[in-house]
Amino acid sequence: MPFPDELASGLRVSAYDPGWPREFGIIAARLGKALGLLARGIDHIGSTSVPDLPAKDCVDVQVRVGELDDAPLVAAFDAIGFRLRPEPWNHTETSDGRSWSKRVFAPPAGERAANVHVRLAGSATARRNLLFRDFLRADARARTAWGQFKQRLARTATDLYDYGQIKQPATEVLMIAAEDWAQRTGWTDPSR
Template sequence: MPARRHPDVTALELVGGPEPVTVGIHDYDPSWPAAFAEHRARIRLALADQHVEIAHIGSTSVPGLAAKPIIDVLVAVDDITAEEDYLDPLLAAGYELRVREPGHRLVRTPERDVHVHVYEHDARAVDEYLLLRDRLRTDAADRALYEGTKRELMQRSWDDMNAYADAKTAVIEAIKERARAELGRS
């Protein structure tokens, strides 16, 4: 674990409070990778002097998978507590702070169509996001299971986007467990 310049936050700060789910599931849109590429370039420019990794994650990163039309971007930085290094430049690039919690920050576009998740390079969440993405890209049965779960959950009304995300947890964990088993990881 890298040395910290500052103490990390100790609790969840959800800027603006809970928000209802207002977008539905859309069939896969082949323009999603291009939208990611635009934001990757915007983030690289904003963080040009940083050692960062940038990846397309979430359902829009999986060809053929229906998704909410929100591009999820993962950015890995050296020190999550050094917000002056990455958060200030991302805010200056037009993103807005939504979440500050231990080990994770989330900024998004004002239109709320792009979520940028910031973690440290060695954060377990980085590996977990990539594990799920890669499994969904390569396993048709798990991709169908995940899509079916999302479509079923979107039949309900959700007053909090986080509650919708939490409702998918059991299916996501089962998919990741199968991916780990196939890769020989425990």
């Protein structure tokens, strides 16, 4: 859920912005400097990482770490003003029938909208987010259908929580196609 300062923008899925990769680069450089050796990798994920895909104007970043030790992570993020999102779904997620710990941070109030997902390096959930990105980058038909679905959904589910709850099962269907694509093409996790 957004922090109160993030609610003003509302829920809107807009056309792809070619500036999103540059904005990711700015965030990634800042995170890399703050996290140092805690970060094993920093990836642009989510819809803003896929050219020509409509998205909410919120850059999704994945930070892969060796362990999810809250004390050093929270301290490093606090030092640059990033806030730990408190909701349970921002601390645990399920992939391949297994629960995985994660943490999600938001930038300081008034800064560029972003979600920084911290996941274990080598985890199924870190892989899944890279596969989502790479599949939609490679498959124009899936990318177009996913973008149209998100735009229609945003017109009817105007609450961010409802939007996410409805989108989640559809994402599972998309990931079945992505896994099939990975098998057919020999895709491998680029973080390995």
